[in-house]
C-alpha cells in the first residue's frame with residue numbers, strides 16, 4: 001500500500017503538536033498535521049496560557065494593597081480591560097506563530113483544515129482531498145459542555161471569556177471544578193461582583209476535602225458568594241441583564257453568566273464509530289497503555305481520551321506515542337502521581353492521594369498545619385495557608401501532599417519529584433528547612449493531627 005505520510009495527526013494542540021514534532025524532527029517520519037482552528041489548541045489559545053495571564057492581571061489590586069501596608073505610596077486606578085485584551089491577543093498570535101514555526105522546522109506538513117477519517121488509513125480534509133497514512137493520531141481535544149437548560153444560549157463558556165467586549169459588573173459562574181473556581185477568582189480580582197453556583201456540596205471535587213474547604217473559605221472571604229447545592233433552572237434575558245432562576249427558588253440578575261460544567265471529547269463526526277474504535281461513557285476514545293485504539297493503525301492522545309485532562313499529560317502521551325511507534329522505544333506514560341495546580345486565590349497545589357482516598361486504601365497518618373504567612377500577616381491580611389501530608393503507616397511513604405498558598409503551584413512541582421521518588425515522611429523530616437519560607441512547614445510537621 002502506498003502512503004502519503006507515515007503519520008497523520010488530527011489536531012494541533014498540546015498532544016498532537018508534540019507527537020508530530022518528535023515523530024518527524026527526532027525520528028525522521030514523514031508527518032502531516034491538520035488543525036481546523038488555531039495552532040496550539042486549547043492550552044495556548046483558550047486555556048492555560050490566557051487564563052494564567054488573567055490570573056496575573058487579577059492579582060494586582062491585592063498586591064497594591066499589600067504594597068501600601070509595606071509603606072509604599074501607591075493607588076490602584078481602574079483596570080483597562082480592552083488594553084489588557086489587546087496585549088493578550090498579540091501574545092497569543094506570537095505563540096501560535098511559534099508553534100507553526102516549530103512544526104515546520106521539524107519537517108511537519110501543516111494542513112489548515114478540519115480532518116475526518118474515511119477508513120483506518122485514509123483522512124479526508126475539509127476541501128474534499130484525501131491523504132493516506134500508515135498511522136493516524138487523533139488528538140482533537142475537548143470542548144466546553146453546557147447543559148441544555150432554557151436560555152442556555154445566553155451563557156458563555158471559558159472559550160469566550162478571553163474575548164469579552166467589556167468586563168461585567170455582576171457575574172455568575174456555574175460549576176465547581178477548577179476552571180469555574182479559577183474564573184470566579186479572576187473576575188473577583190478584576191473588580192467584578194461574583195457569584196458561583198455549584199450543585200454539589202463543595203467546590204473542587206476530587207481534591208483533598210480539607211484543601212477544598214480551605215480554598216472555598218478563602219474565596220468567600222475575598223468576596224465571592226459561593227452557593228453550593230444550587231443549580232440554574234433557566235436563564236432569561238431582561239432589560240438590564242440575564243436573570244438566573246435557580247433550584248433554591250431565587251432569581252438573580254447578572255451581566256454575564258459563565259458555564260464551566262465540564263468538557264466533552266471532540267469525537268463527533270470524525271468517522272471513528274464506523275471503523276470500530278471503542279468509546280467510553282463520556283464519548284472519550286478508549287486506548288491501551290500505548291495510546292492505541294481498537295483499530296491498530298489509529299492512536300489517540302490527550303483530552304480526547306479523557307485519561308487526565310491536563311496539558312503536560314497530553315504532551316507526555318504524545319511524546320510516548322512518537323517514541324513507541326517511530327523511535328523503536330516502547331514507552332508508557334505513567335498516569336500515577338501527576339501533580340496539578342488550581343490557580344484560585346490562594347492557589348491549590350496537589351499531588352497524590354487526598355486524605356479520604358488514602359484512608360480508603362490503607363491506614364494513614366495525616367500531618368496538617370494552617371497558619372498566617374509572614375508576608376500577608378504583616379500587611380494585616382487574615383489569609384491563612386495550609387500544608388498537608390498524607391503518610392502510609394506501613395511504608396512511611398508520603399502518599400499525598402496538598403498545599404493551599406500563594407505560589408502553591410510552584411511548590412507542588414518540587415514536592416512531586418520527592419514523592420514520585422518514593423520519599424518517606426522521615427526523608428521529609430531529614431530535609432533541612434529553608435527559612436523563612438512558607439514551604440519550610442512541609443519539613444517541620446512533627447506530630448500527626450490524625451491517625452486513621
Ligand SMILES: Cc1cc2nc3c(=O)[nH]c(=O)nc-3n(C[C@H](O)[C@H](O)[C@H](O)COP(=O)(O)OP(=O)(O)OC[C@H]3O[C@@H](n4cnc5c(N)ncnc54)[C@H](O)[C@@H]3O)c2cc1C
Pocket residue numbers: 010011012013014015016034035036037038039040041042043044046047048049051113114115116139140141142158179266270301302303304309310311312314
Ligand atoms: C480554561 C481552561 C484552562 C485550562 N488550564 C489548564 C492548566 O492550568 N493546566 C493544565 O495542565 N491544563 C489546563 N487546561 C487543560 C488543557 O488545556 C488541555 O488538557 C490540553 O489543551 C489538551 O491538549 P490536547 O492536545 O488533548 O487537545 P487540545 O489542546 O484541545 O487540541 C485539540 C486541537 O484539535 C483541533 N481539532 C479538533 N477536531 C479537529 C478536526 N476534526 N480536524 C482538525 N483539527 C481538529 C482543535 O481545534 C484543537 O486545536 C485548561 C483548559 C481550559 C479549557
